[in-house]
Amino acid sequence: MASAFGHALLGATLGKLLLPAHPNWPWWLLAAACAVLPDADVVGFTLGVAYDSLWGHRGLSHSLLVAAVLAGSLAGLAALRQPHPQLGRLGLVLFLATASHGVLDAMTTGGLGVAFLSPWDQQRYFLGFRPIQVSPIGISRFAGAAAWRVLRSEALWVGIPCLLLWLGLGFLTSRSADTQR
Structure with a gap:
């Protein structure tokens, strides 16, 4: 798996790209959380769940x-709490952020692969x-x-692209504001 840092950064970046207005920053944080959430399945290790099972790591949750x-x-809960003018876009952001988790894990050097099509197909890809260097499972x-090995790898393959996207969006936003004046 990639580390929680890489997953969260990519999720927040997707939020910023698709909901760029600054008042949307809470949705960027939610997207970051959604990008990390699939790894909650590591609890299965302590419960005796086999890694390669439907409920195992990188299985259904990914x-x-x-x-x-x-x-x-x-997105539905958000709409109940407070109508969001871009509800469809919010749903897309949260979907892409959550799905990005499996994509990053499928780019790592270890593990059994990702069951993208679970529960219909248990094949891991x-x-x-x-x-991306695979992150050890467990905080300890x-x-x-x-x-250091994992963070260095993620800085190169996740951090730099995300930074370039944030900078590029900032540049395009400032250019757009300049042309509207």
Whole structure:
């Protein structure tokens, strides 16, 4: 798996790109949380759930179905609490943020792959391009040389692209504001 830092950064970046107005920053944070949430399945290790089972790590919780259900549910709850003028876009952001988790994990150098099509297909997939160093599972294992290796890899393959997207959006927004004056 990629680390929680890489997942959260990508989720927040997707939020910023698709809901760029500054008042939407709480939705960027929710997108960051959605991007991290699929790894809650690691609780299964302490409960004796097999890694390669439907309920195992990178199984159902990493699927596109769960991303769609979570995004739809959260967007629906948001609409009940406070009508959002861009509800469809909010749902899309939350779906993409949640689904991005599996994509990053499928780009790592370890694990069993990601069950994107679960529960219908238990096949686990990796992408053909796997530059991200796999993060150790568990906070106690994420320390020292292992943490540095993972964070260095994520800075290159997640952090820099996200930073460029944020800077690019800022540049385009400022150029757009200049042309409207």
